[in-house]
Structure formats: C-alpha cells, structure tokens
Amino acid sequence: MQWRALVLGLLLLRLGLHGLLWLACGLGPGLGFYQRFPLGWGWPRVSGPDGAPPPAAGPPWLPRGPGRGPGAAGPGVCGAAHWGFARGRGPDEYERRYSGAFPPQLRARLRDRARGMFVFGYDNYMAHAFPQDELNPIHCRGRGPDRGDPSNLNINDVLGNYSLTLVDALDTLAIMGNSSEFQKAVKLVIDTVSFDKDSTVQVFEATIRVLGSLLSAHRIITDSKQPFGDMAVKDYDNELLHMAHDLAVRLLPAFENTKTGIPYPRVNLKTGVPPNSKNETCTAGAGSLLVEFGILSRLLGDSTFEWVARRAVKALWGLRSNDTGLLGNVVNIQTGHWVGKQSGLGAGLDSFYEYLLKSYILFGEKEDLEMFSAAYESIQNYLRRGREACNEGEGDPPLYVNVNMFSGRLMNTWIDSLQAFFPGLQVLIGDVEDAICLHAFYYAIWKRYGALPERYNWQLQAPDVLFYPLRPELVESTYLLYQATKNPFYLHVGMDILQSLEKYTKVKCGYATLHHVIDKSKEDRMESFFLSETCKYLYLLFDEENPVHKSGTKYMFTTEGHIVSVDRHLRESPWKEFFSQDGGQDQEEKFVHRSKSQELRVINSSSNCNRVPDERRYSLPLKSIYMRQIDKMVGLI
Numbered sequence: 001m002q003w004r005a006l007v008l009g010l011l012l013l014r015l016g017l018h019g020l021l022w023l024a025c026g027l028g029p030g031l032g033f034y035q036r037f038p039l040g041w042g043w044p045r046v047s048g049p050d051g052a053p054p055p056a057a058g059p060p061w062l063p064r065g066p067g068r069g070p071g072a073a074g075p076g077v078c079g080a081a082h083w084g085f086a087r088g089r090g091p092d093e094y095e096r097r098y099s100g101a102f103p104p105q106l107r108a109r110l111r112d113r114a115r116g117m118f119v120f121g122y123d124n125y126m127a128h129a130f131p132q133d134e135l136n137p138i139h140c141r142g143r144g145p146d147r148g149d150p151s152n153l154n155i156n157d158v159l160g161n162y163s164l165t166l167v168d169a170l171d172t173l174a175i176m177g178n179s180s181e182f183q184k185a186v187k188l189v190i191d192t193v194s195f196d197k198d199s200t201v202q203v204f205e206a207t208i209r210v211l212g213s214l215l216s217a218h219r220i221i222t223d224s225k226q227p228f229g230d231m232a233v234k235d236y237d238n239e240l241l242h243m244a245h246d247l248a249v250r251l252l253p254a255f256e257n258t259k260t261g262i263p264y265p266r267v268n269l270k271t272g273v274p275p276n277s278k279n280e281t282c283t284a285g286a287g288s289l290l291v292e293f294g295i296l297s298r299l300l301g302d303s304t305f306e307w308v309a310r311r312a313v314k315a316l317w318g319l320r321s322n323d324t325g326l327l328g329n330v331v332n333i334q335t336g337h338w339v340g341k342q343s344g345l346g347a348g349l350d351s352f353y354e355y356l357l358k359s360y361i362l363f364g365e366k367e368d369l370e371m372f373s374a375a376y377e378s379i380q381n382y383l384r385r386g387r388e389a390c391n392e393g394e395g396d397p398p399l400y401v402n403v404n405m406f407s408g409r410l411m412n413t414w415i416d417s418l419q420a421f422f423p424g425l426q427v428l429i430g431d432v433e434d435a436i437c438l439h440a441f442y443y444a445i446w447k448r449y450g451a452l453p454e455r456y457n458w459q460l461q462a463p464d465v466l467f468y469p470l471r472p473e474l475v476e477s478t479y480l481l482y483q484a485t486k487n488p489f490y491l492h493v494g495m496d497i498l499q500s501l502e503k504y505t506k507v508k509c510g511y512a513t514l515h516h517v518i519d520k521s522k523e524d525r526m527e528s529f530f531l532s533e534t535c536k537y538l539y540l541l542f543d544e545e546n547p548v549h550k551s552g553t554k555y556m557f558t559t560e561g562h563i564v565s566v567d568r569h570l571r572e573s574p575w576k577e578f579f580s581q582d583g584g585q586d587q588e589e590k591f592v593h594r595s596k597s598q599e600l601r602v603i604n605s606s607s608n609c610n611r612v613p614d615e616r617r618y619s620l621p622l623k624s625i626y627m628r629q630i631d632k633m634v635g636l637i
Ligand code: DMJ
Pocket: 208, 351, 418, 471, 472, 473, 529, 533, 559, 560, 561
C-alpha cells in the first residue's frame, strides 16, 4: 500500500509541476520555459547549414530581448513585462490574464476596433485610390501597375489595373454585415472593372485575390439563406461569375505549351504568355490554383479549369523526392527540373500544402487528402526539428526549418513570416497541440517587434529581412486556434496584434507596410490582403455571433481569406471519370480548343450546406476535445 501511495504522490507532484510550468508559460509552450526556468536541457541541437553550432547558449530559435541571454526575458518577448512571473507574481497572474471569460464588453470593443480598422482603410482607398489597384496610405494616392518598369514584379505581379483592393475586399464587407456598401461595391465592380487590360500579372495572385473574391461574392449574393443580412443585389444576373469566367479564360494560356503541365507564372491579360517568358515558377504559385479553378468549373459545369489546375498539382506531386517525399520551391515548367531545392513551409510552398487539404475539404476528392497526408508526414519527418512534445521531454522546442528536398539537410537558419499560416492549417487537420506550439513561437516574435519580420533567423535570434507588409498569417492562425480551443488566450493575442497594428502602422490615410520592424519606418503601400484577410480575421476573432460561426453553414477560407460555403454542389464532379480515363491527353486537346468558346452554364449554387461524409475534417467546433487536451496540458485534469 505504502509504495502505491508513494508512486501516486510522485505522480501528482510531477503533474503539479508540469501544470505550474505550463501555466508559467502562459500557453506559450517552450518559450516561457527557457526564459524563466533555465533548466539546462541540452540547447543547441540544431546546427547551422555549415554544421557550426549556434552562437549562444539557449535554444537557438528563441527570440531574446536585446542583449540578453536565456533566462532573462526581454521586454515584449514573452517576457517578464508581459507574462509577469519572473518577478515572482506566480501562476495566479496567468489566471488573472488569460483564463476565465474574456469580458464581453472588451470583446465587443475590439470587434468594433477591428471593423474601424477595415473601414478606415477601405474608405480611404475609395476616396483617394479607386479605381486604381492599391492605396498609398501615406500620401493618400492610388497606385496601379508600374508601367515604367515592367521588371518591377513586386508591384506588377499583383496590380493588374483592375481595382484590386475593391475586388479583394468584397466578402469582408458582407462578413461585417454592411449590406449597403457590399451592394454598392458589387455594382461598382460590375460596372467598372474589366480584365481586358494590357497587364502582365502573376497567375497565382490574380487567381487568389481576384478570381477567388469574385466567386466568393457571387456565392454570397446567390445564397438563398442570406446569412449576412440582405446581400442580394438588385437585378443580379451572375455578372460576377461571368467576370470570374472571363478572367480565368485569360489565365488559361499559362497552361498551354508547357511540357509538364505546370503553368507559366505570368500572363498578359490581353495577349497571353509574353514572349521570352521565364520557364521557372514557384511551387505554391503553380500548385495552389485548384480551389478557385475547381469552384469555377463546378459552378459552370465546365471541367477545363479544374482539369488544368489539377494537372499542375499532379505534375508537381510527381516531381517530389523519392527519398524524402518533399518538394522544392522553384521548378522549371518544361524540364521538371528543380531549380530551387529548398523545402519549407513558407514562401514558395505554403499554399501548395494548404490547397491539398482545402481542395479535399471542398470537393471531397480522396486523392487530394492522400497527397496532403503524405506531404504532412514528410513535413513532420524532415522539417520538424526539436522534441516531440511541445512542452515536455528532452531536446529543444519544436520548429519547422528549411531543408534540401533531396537530402533533408538544413539549408539555412531562417524562417519566414508566411509560415505563420501553418498552425491554422494544423487546426484543420486536427493537430492542435502542435499548432499551439508553433503559433506560440510566432507570437513570441510578434511580441518582440510588434510585427513579424519577413524573415527571422532563429540561430542569430534576429530578423534577416526586416519589412512587414501587414500580412495576415499570424492573426489567421490565432483566429483558427481560438475557434478550436475557445481559449481566451487567443483573444489576448488578437488584442495585442490589433494594438500594435494601430500603434505602428496607422498613417494619415490607412495602414502602411512596415519597412523596418525595429525602427518602425514605413513604406507607402497598403496591400489588398490587409482588408481581405488581416482585418477580416481580426474581426471574426472578436465577433463570436458572426454568421460565419453561427449560421449553420460551414465556411472554408481560401488562401486569400475569401469565404466559400462547403456544400454538396461543390462535391459533385460529373467529369471525374473522364479525368482518370483518358489520362489527360484527349482532355488537353479539348481544353485548348474549347476553353475560349465555352458557353456559360450556371449550376445553381445557392442551396445550402448539407452534411457531407467527411465533415469532421473541417468542422471546427471540436471544442470540447481540444479543451480537454489543453486542460490536460495545463494539469487541470
Ligand atoms: C496573401 O495574398 C495570401 O494569404 C497568400 O496565400 C500568401 N500571401 C499573402 C498574405 O501574406
């Protein structure tokens, strides 16, 4: 009896200690440990690309306060000033700050501030920039393509002279319940936006920002249930769908004359693929078109668009390494040769993974899930470094690094801010524990700079690339983690993000890109995803009652944050067998000859979400299960 009591006692003591440690971390797994409890677990396990050990003691990727070592939490880095325990205030401080209900009044205030942020950016765009593509928020002017310098891809890839910001913002207006402005904006788009432009744009950017938005708005307008209020548009005759079709047809030349089926990265909307086009494309750009192209195909009853996008995904998939299962970040579309052999979760690959899973969620094609599962496994095997569990066991806290796709060897010691989307994707697949862990790491970086530097070097514990163009990825993951866990911690994170956006990026006529996350100098640019994603996710985080959460319809977000309801109609694929039978060859000929003369046939898409077999994969409110996991981790059960 005595030994049992002893074992039980020890077990309880251990659980208690774990609970305390976790609480001390404020659900910021791993980070808090090192900063407050120098436990001395063998830190530098990950070495540099040259095999050199990291410069300082302490886990190499933890952000530290300026000039301090591990154990000394710097201001704003998950540090004493924020978390409070290092000065001996104890876990009660965590309780006070992060558990229990987040005051409803505060939440409502934050929701209104998120809406205000959107309205300020949107109104200024309409007043000073429309019909141009983007707002220059510092000088209160509009910005279009850089005609003087066609090689300025940073601008010209995205700005097509098609009122990009207005188009990209449509469904945010609906989600915020602003029916009059939504209707006005839709009419404006119908009346003034044309794709018959001499603009050379990136196929990926035009697809996710413009095509995706048109399709999302079309479905909001034609939804018979109108969950967001009256978003019906008088005399609407599927114009947005027609526009989406027109744009997609203009993008199709990118898929022609490519030996692998992987599309050219850019097309001119009037003339097709420019002569002397580069044969190299990034994986995400070529392989993340399936959601938008698939929706379009299924709404039109025309397989062409889905077929070309699917062919590209399969071609890329076929080029993965036999040994690691990983893909590189840049490929030659004619030879299939990997030009960029870096495999990671950020730029060049991010939405490729995202769309494997989201295509499955939306269309229910098993092959998409199979590809995603295999990719996820390779990611876990080769990209994830550090210990298995986030907050316990030996080794460094986990991190996803950039490796050579063939050898799995570390290629560099930076991660990029785009990678912060990954915890959100992990929520969708149900890997919430790991999502919590990775998100905490990015949040710690945000705390340090009040933004995410474009690249952060985890070995040097300093930014490698210093700008922050108002990207949404961290708030997107924060929102999805909140949906999964309902832990008020994520509301605090959202509040923090909102406050720093207001403090560091708000300017005279909108919100400006941070040129330098340390000195907070700015650039005169407000990218369209600030309104379509950053503001939307912030708003939804604080708007518990939003129809996105409460209407009974299940929504999925495209990679540009556009909502698409998941329903039976999108899971009907009349051409499925056709795809697999002819192996592609016949279809290719048909696609080349048919695409431009397609009759527009609209399948009524407004009927609502019926329960579909794989609902558990995308249904977020698994709250009780996840809460249980978290409770377990904090030692409550
Ligand atoms: C957006 O256009 C999309 O989220 C895309 O998937 C990645 N880049 C930007 C935001 O950072």
